[in-house]
Amino acid sequence: MKALPVNPDQSPLVVLDLLFKLKIKDVMTAEVITVKRTDSLRKVQHLMRDNRISGVPVSENGRLFGIISIDDIIRALDAGHIGDPVERHMSVNVVVLEEDMPLSFGISYFDKFKFGRFPVLNHNNQLVGILSSRDVSTTLLLELLKEYRKIEAQLPHHAPQPSGKVSQRFRVNRYDFENAGKASQAIKKTLIQRDVPPALVRRAAVAAYEMEINQVVHSTGGNLSYEIDDNKIDLLAIDDGPGIANVEEALGEGYTTANEWIKSLGFGAGMGLTNIRRVADEFTIRSTLGSGTRVHTVVWLKKP
Amino acid sequence: MNRERLQKIKVSDLTNVDGWECISAGTANAPISAAYTSDLLSDVMANAPEDSVLITLQAHLNTVAVAALADVRAIIICHARPIPDDMIAAAQREGILLLRTKANQFDTTVKCYRLLTGDYN
Numbered sequence A: 001m002k003a004l005p006v007n008p009d010q011s012p013l014v015v016l017d018l019l020f021k022l023k024i025k026d027v028m029t030a031e032v033i034t035v036k037r038t039d040s041l042r043k044v045q046h047l048m049r050d051n052r053i054s055g056v057p058v059s060e061n062g063r064l065f066g067i068i069s070i071d072d073i074i075r076a077l078d079a080g081h082i083g084d085p086v087e088r089h090m091s092v093n094v095v096v097l098e099e100d101m102p103l104s105f106g107i108s109y110f111d112k113f114k115f116g117r118f119p120v121l122n123h124n125n126q127l128v129g130i131l132s133s134r135d136v137s138t139t140l141l142l143e144l145l146k147e148y149r150k151i152e153a154q155l156p157h158h159a160p161q162p163s164g165k166v167s168q169r170f171r172v173n174r175y176d177f178e179n180a181g182k183a184s185q186a187i188k189k190t191l192i193q194r195d196v197p198p199a200l201v202r203r204a205a206v207a208a209y210e211m212e213i214n215q216v217v218h219s220t221g222g223n224l225s226y227e228i229d230d231n232k233i234d235l236l237a238i239d240d241g242p243g244i245a246n247v248e249e250a251l252g253e254g255y256t257t258a259n260e261w262i263k264s265l266g267f268g269a270g271m272g273l274t275n276i277r278r279v280a281d282e283f284t285i286r287s288t289l290g291s292g293t294r295v296h297t298v299v300w301l302k303k304p
Numbered sequence B: 001m002n003r004e005r006l007q008k009i010k011v012s013d014l015t016n017v018d019g020w021e022c023i024s025a026g027t028a029n030a031p032i033s034a035a036y037t038s039d040l041l042s043d044v045m046a047n048a049p050e051d052s053v054l055i056t057l058q059a060h061l062n063t064v065a066v067a068a069l070a071d072v073r074a075i076i077i078c079h080a081r082p083i084p085d086d087m088i089a090a091a092q093r094e095g096i097l098l099l100r101t102k103a104n105q106f107d108t109t110v111k112c113y114r115l116l117t118g119d120y121n
Helices: A013-021 A041-051 A070-079 A103-112 A133-156 A182-193 A196-220 A261-262 A274-278 B041-047 B061-067 B084-092 B105-117
Strands: A056-060 A064-069 A116-120 A127-132 A166-172 A222-228 A230-239 A282-288 A292-300 B020-026 B036-038 B054-056 B072-077 B097-100
Touching: A013 A103, A013 A133, A041 A056, A041 A064, A041 A070, A056 A127, A056 A222, A064 A070, A064 A116, A064 A127, A064 B084, A070 A196, A103 A116, A133 A196, A166 A182, A166 A196, A182 A222, A182 A230, A182 B041, A182 B061, A196 A222, A196 A274, A196 B041, A230 B054, A274 A282, A274 A292, B020 B084, B036 B105, B041 B061, B054 B061, B061 B072, B061 B084
Parallel strands: B036 B054, B054 B072, B072 B097
Antiparallel strands: A056 A064, A116 A127, A166 A222, A222 A230, A230 A292, A282 A292, B020 B097
């Protein structure tokens, strides 16, 4: 079994982000319980029992000399040398982490070396903390909870009503291909619930999806909102930038500024705005370089 | 494709085809009345017919998102491309059949044509 169920190469983006953002010093336990070289193994045994820990660094004035693990204590009890000073039995080849390393590095250590904990040193080689797999799990859970609350706070507070006027707003994040399409899906579901004819549902879904993907691919992030009443479906995409230099040119079929990565995902063929115009009854685009782009699309439910 | 000649087939008719590995079961009774071959998701979004099977190389989450929006009922991934777990999870959630084959898009398209028309000549 792996020491930690986190793969620094293949986890969801939000986790990968955390693994790089968090430094070892943000995650480690800073108040380290240590012993001196002359302390007895018996003392270590009591420290482990009282504090429920399984490893104790041997350190004096911040300098690390070695580490005693629970295995050393079991061996000492077995062999009858539990009264010996720790320096005689400690491991002196200690694998350590540095406090400024990213957490992803620490996690790879748990897989590479089969230790349950790693002492953490600062750039002056002073012992400043200890990192256990428990520290990692606890911090990751807390950080994920924070991320989750952030995302939850962006969700709309009211559920869509089956009839009358409904509106909802979604946050769309740059390069977030994992969630791309969720806003359009929600819009589609609302329309189906309201018995909007399938052909109109499809046109609105196409427009919403292209507007959403445009924000994911080209903007630094933005909002996609819809408003539905008995007469029309209103879609509005407003992003935070960077804006389009030449809107006329961008409206041409096949015009694209997407990079190879985006193209490899099946986007960026310069069809987005063309697709929206084709399915929409009304379409306006306004863009200012440096501030952002606003796309407004209307699909009529009844001819005005 | 000559629409007049189409047979009525269902999603479940695609699950037992030689050389097609079933990755995630879809809605067995959903009708399939057309096929569309494309690796460009904007193209799929704009042009894939509803109740269709999509033949593509694009093995990722967004293919399922587009399929769900365009009422595509089944996706066939060609060239035995690896399929990420989140794509499988999304296909399960949306009830879209996910298949994989070693064959290329052309051969797979021909196979779909034969299934849809019953014309094996």
